[in-house]
Amino acid sequence: MEQHSPSIRTQAVALMRHGVPNRIVAERLNIPRGTIGWWRSEDRKARGEAYAQPTDCPQCTGREFDAIAYSYLLGLYLGDGHIISKPKQHHLSIFCNAAQTGLIAAAENAMRKVMPLPHVSQRVKPGCVEVKSYTKHWTCMFPQHGPGKKHERRITLEPWQQEIVAAHPWEFIRGLIHSDGCRLTNWTTRVVAGERKRYEYPRYFFTNVSDDIRRLYTDTLDKLGVEWTYCKRNGNPFNISTARKASVALMDTHVGPKY
Incomplete structure (x- = not known):
């Protein structure tokens, strides 16, 4: 094992005691991370300090x-x-x-x-x-x-989560669509002046089997002025559709298709 001078070790320990991560100390002093980790462990033992995983929670x-x-x-x-x-x-x-x-x-x-x-x-x-x-x-x-x-x-939101969703509702909707939703293009035909024509229109779908999560989605849509309907399949109201032109335009502006 390569020997390092006491002054280098002292410098490394001082940096770690000030909260500098092992990786940064190793890069700054050009010392292997394993050596830095061992020095940190020995320093904790000497001071009787129990290890606590660092967190920025x-x-x-x-x-x-x-x-x-x-x-x-x-x-x-x-x-x-x-x-x-x-x-x-x-x-x-x-x-x-x-x-x-x-x-x-x-x-x-x-x-x-x-x-x-x-x-x-x-x-x-x-x-x-x-x-x-x-x-x-x-x-x-x-x-x-x-x-x-x-x-x-x-599934319910804590008060601090509700405040965040209320302040940033479109980000919440975008996350739900990006996970359990999609943007589709539907089509239909109509007879106009004796001629059958094809019409295409976009819509958004959100599908989730949790009643609570669907309610969080629809309650947020209501606050944003987005119209929606249940689209039942096999009698199950798991699908929520947004097809009105104005509402789709709002969704396109703030959400858009996944990519």
Whole structure:
């Protein structure tokens, strides 16, 4: 093992005690990260300090965070997201269509803006990409987390979440559409002056089996002045349609198709 001078070690420990991450200390002093980690561990032992995983969780630290990014991420989470919270495994996952690279980038960007410190990665699966952010503190940011599937338990927003959605409703709608929605072009034919003509018109669909999540979606649409209807399939009101021209125009302006 390469020997380093006591002065270099002292300098490294001083930086770490001021909150500089191991990676930054290693790069600044040109010391292997493993050595820096060992020095940090030995310094903690010498001071009798118990290790605590660093966090920038807004709920635990009280720091300000990007509310716009959070409103969008909340929509993604309620649609195609879940949290793993086990003794040695904690992460938030958002599942995206592999072909929709813009959505993948937006999901990762939102995670980093809400909590920059946790590691974020992508896991490629057949037909999809799982965007993952590793920290147990996502359960603080998404108190809707719990055992079982979302549609099998009550989903309500905390007062602080309601305030964010009320301040940034379009980001919330965009997140829901980007997770469990789509923009389609329907068509029909009509006879005009004895000639059958084809007409095309766009519409937005949102599909979710949770009554609570659908209600959060429609309540927000109501506040935004967007008209919607239930589109039942096999008697189930899981699909919500927006087809009125003015409402589709609003959705196009603030949401748009996934890409």
